[in-house]
Amino acid sequence: MAGTYRYRIGSRDIDASQHARLCTMGDLILGAAGDDADMSGFGVSDLNTGNASWVLSRMAVELRRLPSRGEPVDIHTWVSGYGRLFTTRNMTLAGVGAGGGAGEQFGAAVTLWAMIDLDTRRPLDLSSLSNRAGSLVDREPPVGRPLKVGPVDGVAGSSYTVVYSDIDFNGHVNSMKYLEWMVDTLPAGALAGLSSVRLDINYLHEATLGEALTICPAAAAATDTGVTHRFDIRNASGVSVCRAAIAGSAR
Amino acid sequence: MAGTYRYRIGSRDIDASQHARLCTMGDLILGAAGDDADMSGFGVSDLNTGNASWVLSRMAVELRRLPSRGEPVDIHTWVSGYGRLFTTRNMTLAGVGAGGGAGEQFGAAVTLWAMIDLDTRRPLDLSSLSNRAGSLVDREPPVGRPLKVGPVDGVAGSSYTVVYSDIDFNGHVNSMKYLEWMVDTLPAGALAGLSSVRLDINYLHEATLGEALTICPAAAAATDTGVTHRFDIRNASGVSVCRAAIAGSAR
Numbered sequence: 001m002a003g004t005y006r007y008r009i010g011s012r013d014i015d016a017s018q019h020a021r022l023c024t025m026g027d028l029i030l031g032a033a034g035d036d037a038d039m040s041g042f043g044v045s046d047l048n049t050g051n052a053s054w055v056l057s058r059m060a061v062e063l064r065r066l067p068s069r070g071e072p073v074d075i076h077t078w079v080s081g082y083g084r085l086f087t088t089r090n091m092t093l094a095g096v097g098a099g100g101g102a103g104e105q106f107g108a109a110v111t112l113w114a115m116i117d118l119d120t121r122r123p124l125d126l127s128s129l130s131n132r133a134g135s136l137v138d139r140e141p142p143v144g145r146p147l148k149v150g151p152v153d154g155v156a157g158s159s160y161t162v163v164y165s166d167i168d169f170n171g172h173v174n175s176m177k178y179l180e181w182m183v184d185t186l187p188a189g190a191l192a193g194l195s196s197v198r199l200d201i202n203y204l205h206e207a208t209l210g211e212a213l214t215i216c217p218a219a220a221a222a223t224d225t226g227v228t229h230r231f232d233i234r235n236a237s238g239v240s241v242c243r244a245a246i247a248g249s250a251r
Numbered sequence: 252m253a254g255t256y257r258y259r260i261g262s263r264d265i266d267a268s269q270h271a272r273l274c275t276m277g278d279l280i281l282g283a284a285g286d287d288a289d290m291s292g293f294g295v296s297d298l299n300t301g302n303a304s305w306v307l308s309r310m311a312v313e314l315r316r317l318p319s320r321g322e323p324v325d326i327h328t329w330v331s332g333y334g335r336l337f338t339t340r341n342m343t344l345a346g347v348g349a350g351g352g353a354g355e356q357f358g359a360a361v362t363l364w365a366m367i368d369l370d371t372r373r374p375l376d377l378s379s380l381s382n383r384a385g386s387l388v389d390r391e392p393p394v395g396r397p398l399k400v401g402p403v404d405g406v407a408g409s410s411y412t413v414v415y416s417d418i419d420f421n422g423h424v425n426s427m428k429y430l431e432w433m434v435d436t437l438p439a440g441a442l443a444g445l446s447s448v449r450l451d452i453n454y455l456h457e458a459t460l461g462e463a464l465t466i467c468p469a470a471a472a473a474t475d476t477g478v479t480h481r482f483d484i485r486n487a488s489g490v491s492v493c494r495a496a497i498a499g500s501a502r
Contacts, residue, residue, distance in 0.1 A: 011285040011295070012278045015415070016422040018296075023416065027263045034262040038321065044262070045269075045320065069296065069420065070289065163435035164266065165274065169320065171267040184414035188460055209439055 001040045001135040002078035005032045006096070009071045017192050019066040022183060022199065022246075026176045029061065029091050029109045032075035036089075040135060044169060047115065052124060054113045055206075056175045057086055058146035061199040063093070063107040066192070072096040074103070078137035082126050086112040090141045108142035118170075121206060147200040149243040152232035154216030157185055162211045172206040178242040182231040185217045194226065194248035201244040205235065212236045225249040253329035253388045254290055256283045257347070260322045268443050270317040273434060273450065273497075277427045280312065280342050280360045283326035287340075291386065295420060298366065303375060305364045306457075307426045308337055309397035312450040314344070314358040317443070323347040325354070329388035333377050337363040341392045359393035369421075372457060398451040400494040403483035405467025408436055413462045423457040429493040433482040436468045445477065445499035452495040456486065463487045476500040 013024040037043035037054065047053050067073055077091045089111045095103030115124045160181060168174035179201060183191065191197060207213055218230040226249040233242045264275040288294035288305065298304050318324055328342045340362045346354030366375045411432060419425035430452060434442065442448060458464055469481040477500040484493045 010278075010282045011420060012282060012425070012427070014420050016418050016420065018420055021416065027261075031261045031263060164437070164439040165272065165431045165435050167267050167439070169262060169265050169267065169269055174263070176263070180416045184416050186415070188415040188418070 001036060001042070002076070002137045003036045003039055004074050004076040005035050007031065007073050007075065009067050009069055009073065011069065014069050015192070017189065018069045019192065020068070022063075022066070022191055022197065023176045023180045025063060025066065025093070025107070026059070026061065026179055026199075028073060028075060029059075029093070029111070030056065030175060032077045032091055033089050033111060033113075036077045048118070051118045052115050053118055053170050055116050055170060055203070056111060057114045057203055058112040058148075059109060059175075059199070059201050060143060060146035061107065061109045062143045062196065064196045065106050067095065067106075078139060079135065080137055080139060080141060082129050082136070084125055084127055085114055085123055087126060087129075088112055088141065088145075090139070092142050110141040110143060110145050112146060143198075146202070147245070149200055149202045149230065149245050151240075152216065152218050152230045152243055154218045154230070154232040157215050157217055159212060159214050162207055162209055162213065164209065167209055172208050175203060178203075178233055179244065181213075181215045181233065182217065182229075182244055182246070185215060185231070186229060191246070191248060193251065195251040196249045198247045199244065201242065203242055205239055205241040207235060207241045213241065223247065253327070254287045255325050255327045256286050258282065258324050258326065260318050260320055260324065262320065265320050266443070268440065269320045270443065271319070273314075273317070273442055273448065274427045274431045276314060276317065276344070276358070277310070277312065277430055277450075279324060279326060280310075280344070280362070281307065281426060283328045283342060284340050284362060284364075287328045299369070302369045303366050304369055304421050306367050306421060307362060307454055308365045309363040309399075309454065310360060310426075310450070310452050311394060311397035312358065312360045313394045313447065315447045316357050318346065318357075329390060330386065331388055331390060331392060333380050333387070335376055335378055336374055337365055338377060338380070339363055339392065339396075341390070343393050361392040361394060361396050363397060394449075397453070398496070400451055400453050400481065400496050402491075403467065403469050403481045403494055405469045405481070405483040408466050408468055410463060410465050413458055413460055413464065415460065418460055423459050426454060429454075429484055430495065432464075432466045432484065433468065433480075433495055433497070436466060436482070437480060442497070442499060444502065446502040447500045449498045450495065452493065454493055456490055456492040458486060458492045464492065474498065
């Protein structure tokens with residue numbers, strides 16, 4: 001369960017600065033996870049036959065730049081461990097060198113995944129996967145593991161009702177949609193001017209079609225090197241469904 | 252200016268039915284247009300050096316099915332003509348055969364593009380492109396040219412304020428976002444049950460960051476073979492910025 005997958009930043013992936021959006025990079029990272037799981041016969045399609053699926057629980061992403069239009073990106077990914085509830089999948093992101101070989105690494109990610117039963121929507125015990133231990137790669141995560149984002153002192157901002165285009169193959173809100181809603185509360189270009197960014201995002205509850213959500217950004221907090229933005233998204237019962245922190249370093 | 256580009260339906264491209272969304276197919280069609288223009292040295296990046304860009308004016312898409320997760324799709328595209336204001340670019344969409352060669356054609360598109368000056372946002376005269384006539388392919392559009400969608404007797408529905416994630420490389424709302432907003436007014440899965448679909452979409456005015464838009468769907472109209480949905484999206488001045496008709500045939 002390790003491989004390298006090449007993607008190309010297309011016209012749909014970029015913003016007015018001609019660079020990929022943070023959400024696009026998340027899409028590609030999750031796409032590489034899916035592609036590699038598929039290659040190993042352990043992807044969502046395989047799991048669906050047993051009425052199970054992978055869901056993202058936490059993700060950390062660090063990027064030193066956002067690639068530009070037309071640029072190829074190689075994402076190398078490997079699974080480094082199984083716990084009872086979560087499996088850890090890692091990624092490094094690199095450009096492509098002049099000869100088509102490996103270019104400079106500009107980012108990395110660590111993702112934690114749970115396996116759920118598609119009827120009960122409850123997590124399954126991954127201990128039964130111990131027979132797949134041979135597929136683990138004994139290489140440490142390339143960046144700090146995804147942090148738990150604690151309660152966010154967020155101001156209840158815009159409310160939003162989940163629509164068809166937000167729903168993914170698991171029948172719930174696409175992981176990157178939450179991030180999109182969060183980033184869209186920032187001034188446009190707030191992330192473009194940064195020299196590096198670290199995202200920690202926690203998925204706490206599912207949200208489904210028609211649900212009313214409230215996007216709650218906290219006031220930006222200055223740090224030694226830049227600024228941290230924290231967000232909470234709550235459902236109609238006031239329960240947090242997704243929290244995230246985006247820490248940026250200024251140029 | 253003709254070529255074939257292969258894409259793969261990824262996890263971000265599909266809905267809960269595990270099939271590509273209509274908007275995804277639009278993204279891929281526009282991506283092929285961009286990729287082919289880039290290959291011919293006539294893409295947006297090339298035009299940007301002269302402070303110009305391509306903008307989509309009208310599009311027609313016909314699809315007999317929506318491809319499923321992991322499926323490769325070959326999009327063949329060619330430019331068949333220049334007018335004073337518009338150039339016509341065509342696409343056929345096909346699966347990939349068992350041996351990796353051409354599979355069955357399941358869709359086609361015709362797109363009309365204008366070239367704008369990025370400062371004035373006004374269309375440029377394409378007559379000067381007559382020296383590129385040699386790059387035209389003398390092959391008729393594969394489906395009926397994009398229809399003009401007349402005034403839509405739409406009910407003012409949800410209002411929406413344009414955010415960062417809606418903005419594309421031209422600094423205005425991404426063409427497929429309008430379609431997403433339209434489709435999202437339909438019951439989820441309204442298009443999934445169709446045996447074929449034809450989209451005609453007209454882009455009438457630019458919309459930019461922060462603009463307030465109103466999505467106005469008309470009541471669904473029954474036809475001999477299925478149903479037609481018509482939509483209008485209006486800006487704060489009540490001006491139509493985008494209109495579309497989606498005609499579906501029932502199975």
